[in-house]
Amino acid sequence: MYVEKINQPADIKKLTIEQLNVLRDEIRDIILEKVSKYGGHVGPDLGMIEATIAMHYVFDSPIDKIVFDVSHQSFAHKILTGRREGFINNTVSEYTNPNESPHDFFIMGHTAPAVSMCCGLAKGRDLQNQKHNVIAIIGDGAMSGGEAYEGFNNASQIGSNLIIVVNDNQWSIAENHGGLYKNLKELRESNGASPCNFFKALDLDYVYLDKGNDIAALIDIFQKVKDCDHPIVVHINTLKGKGFELAIKHEEEYHYKPPFDLKTGNPLQDMSNMENYEEITGAYLQAKMKENPALMALTSATPSVIDFTPDIRQKVGQQFMDVGIAEEHAVAFSSGVAKSGAKAVYPVFGTFLQRSFDQLSEDLSMQNNPAVVLVFLTGVYGIPDQSHQCFFDIIEISNIPNMVYLAPICKQEYLAMLDWAVEQHQHPVAIRVPTDGVHSMEVEFEKDYSQLNKFKVMKPGKQVAIVAVGSFFSLGQQVAALLEKQGMSPTLVSPRYLSGVDTDMLDELCQEHQLVVTLEDGIVEGGYGQKIAGYYGPSGMKVKNYGFQKVFVDRYNAQDLMKEQGVNAEQIADDILNNLL
């Protein structure tokens, strides 16, 4: 096997085209073996094997800097840069990481920054009078993002070597959305010759390669642009899922896939009977859309976040829209829809909503337009990779004036809050979708949440009050149970509103409590619990805030991380009993 002899990119320079083609097949097998076993990105990586081989054949990494946008398409790169074993054993990340290899330059998991960061690398090189190639690889899907555009628009200013490889596989996570994609199609169909050219309109030099999965052709084009003295776009036409029929047929499903059987594509673990908030939300929205033709949902390239499969998307028609990887647009657009008197619901992964801090503030909340944002996969049970870590949403959302940020504790309350949010016309509302599994509670939940910042006492008690936020309410229950075993009778509170505190109730708690502990599934600093600590500051009430430390944590196990950081029922109960009372 050739792949076993490749320990650094220099090793592939000795191979012939035929040998490189064999190497390609070997890499494909390794990738398929690995992602089918552990789950991971499939299609994006299969389409980029040839280009990655060709780049490492032509350029001299790490002197020449190859930067993958999003970097979930960097598997072949990892295999070729001394991380084959780590990749196979799943001990290296799905994303590039300079701590793993000198061939990586950035940790990159969010879409679109690569061109901007490469502009920076190129400019820094020039300021230091160095000579080498800087190569950004960015997908067509990523080009729907504003940051990518800002990078492309600024690239011509660099005025020296900068090679931007546009990996055009005609797909985002789902199908592409946006006017740009018609131009990319024109360019593909005209073999790059169409006079109307998005890249040239941004003053960039441009070459096109139709055979984006042909190693010889790729080597040829990269050799032509190597050491180029100005920014140039290399637009290559690739096939997402190349070499694996299932991924080619089912592009969206195979963008990212949990462990699966390589022959049938069937999941190794049958999750079909497990309730999840994606389906619950999708079903609610579909039913509600039937009632209200002025209700719409929009997603930013992840319709799966509400289980809107292609079938459902077709069925709901004009009441659904995908805007591409454009979270800024999504929020501003939702605000416009709300202003018109219609209603927009924007479900989004919390980590990506970080893109929209200014839009949530200026475009939505300052206008006080009643759009609804559903924030998925926040906190410790979200995506356990530092590049997708979402421990910061409470800070981001709950401190914006006018915004109402709700934290339901179970399915019933989530649906009640969602329905209220959709029906009301007073506030922009965000809901932190629970992440601690779908469970039901035998409790009467309010239908109306217009009286803001009112806590709900779930279990009255005394001495210690536990204010447990959203998905950490179950942790609060565990802590309470442990304290009860010790003969205590703690009060258990769900604050429900992350965007404010219930000062009446906080005052009331002073009567029969000496300690208030807060539990939140996010970082403590700047978080929800500190609002309560701040309120109680001048009083004699003791407060202790539990949550996560302000650090990036990579590829963690939730239970381990919680233990490590003391956010664990036993440790908290112990702390209360032994240190705080």
Added chain:
Amino acid sequence: MYVEKINQPADIKKLTIEQLNVLRDEIRDIILEKVSKYGGHVGPDLGMIEATIAMHYVFDSPIDKIVFDVSHQSFAHKILTGRREGFINNTVSEYTNPNESPHDFFIMGHTAPAVSMCCGLAKGRDLQNQKHNVIAIIGDGAMSGGEAYEGFNNASQIGSNLIIVVNDNQWSIAENHGGLYKNLKELRESNGASPCNFFKALDLDYVYLDKGNDIAALIDIFQKVKDCDHPIVVHINTLKGKGFELAIKHEEEYHYKPPFDLKTGNPLQDMSNMENYEEITGAYLQAKMKENPALMALTSATPSVIDFTPDIRQKVGQQFMDVGIAEEHAVAFSSGVAKSGAKAVYPVFGTFLQRSFDQLSEDLSMQNNPAVVLVFLTGVYGIPDQSHQCFFDIIEISNIPNMVYLAPICKQEYLAMLDWAVEQHQHPVAIRVPTDGVHSMEVEFEKDYSQLNKFKVMKPGKQVAIVAVGSFFSLGQQVAALLEKQGMSPTLVSPRYLSGVDTDMLDELCQEHQLVVTLEDGIVEGGYGQKIAGYYGPSGMKVKNYGFQKVFVDRYNAQDLMKEQGVNAEQIADDILNNLL
């Protein structure tokens, strides 16, 4: 005078072209009179009078929705929609505001959201089966912003009426930067016929008008696109500063200008002898760039933030770059420069840095690249308009892992921190540039800030400790003085680091203090003081956090707002003496 008879847009529909031209001159006089007296945007508004008249002549506002991006070019619109007196007397805002008039749809002060918001208005209209025109007006400068691009890229998806007027005056705040501007030039020079067309590349219909300051021609083109059944771009070539020679000659200076003499252009108040942090920073950077050729500064369309006039820009050459209104790119780019081993300093108005929350986190801090961000005009002494309010930067910046956010209290400390930030290679560093005027202190300031999160006791004392952040250190001094008058001897602390607390010192304070008060120039919720309240939560220490409420405040006077919200030396001292001890 015609203008006196215009109380609503319908009134102008009765006038002839000649009369409209007279009306235009009258409006220009009103604008010049007003901005020269009170200060304000000059060039952007003078260039848009004709187009605004023509739009109101052709469309039926507010049934048809006219939305100005940034909206500092909406003066003629305000005058024509019943707000002439308010405009003259400076009692209406510089920006559009639905609370002022039904002819306004959004409060808009940040650049670039108009197209996205109009996509939302149009979609909401369609969902409700309404018929009217939706018109976005966006400047060429704004088109450097990623959010604008996301809007343009999504516009074709709307598939029904949406008119996007591109007001191309060939300027941003300073000159334009980005490859796009070459294409706009090609389009202007070919009278819109160039086959390479940025807008068409985004699948948008397109018409061009060279005479963008000719009312008759504008009426003609707007009549042609009115009721259009699909999205269309109307690209108009306008002259920034039209009708006022000084503004045409000095575009950058007259983008926004403090009160000035209409004949000479001289400022009514001579500020030339007043020290300011823009010049101080600019002078420091110029000197440092000479020493270090691998140091660069970049700005996002506001080189004036470091007083980099066109002369200086030319002098420093490759060591300066303006990236257009592209704050996302600016942060990612800075990270790339830092990664290369060179150094980038990015000075920016705090309100606009809100655009870069995700970039500060993912692209910069997760990489731990040592770029430097200088955050200007934060807090109550920043820009006193809700659309530019910057009370949220501490929340945004200080809770990001790895980021060091510094708050100097005077000129000497600012320069010491700036120099350390530029010289070090360990951390991404942001500095909150003081806003309480330039003043010096007879104190020895450290040169090395690498020992993170160490407070500085500026005056030791007992009983009460005042932790006064950055620009509010002077407020802390005032509070201390008032307490001293009452025979107390408070401790005065500058925390210096907004991104962490000095737990050793906080523990130490417990010995001789019963109360710690925090003063910060930002909102209390999620802010710096709450970190201290959180830390002291389990202890017996009383803490009181002073700062601003979580609300948008418009066109405020700093002293009044501080009084209103109890963030005032007398009120705080009184509170301490009477309620807290």
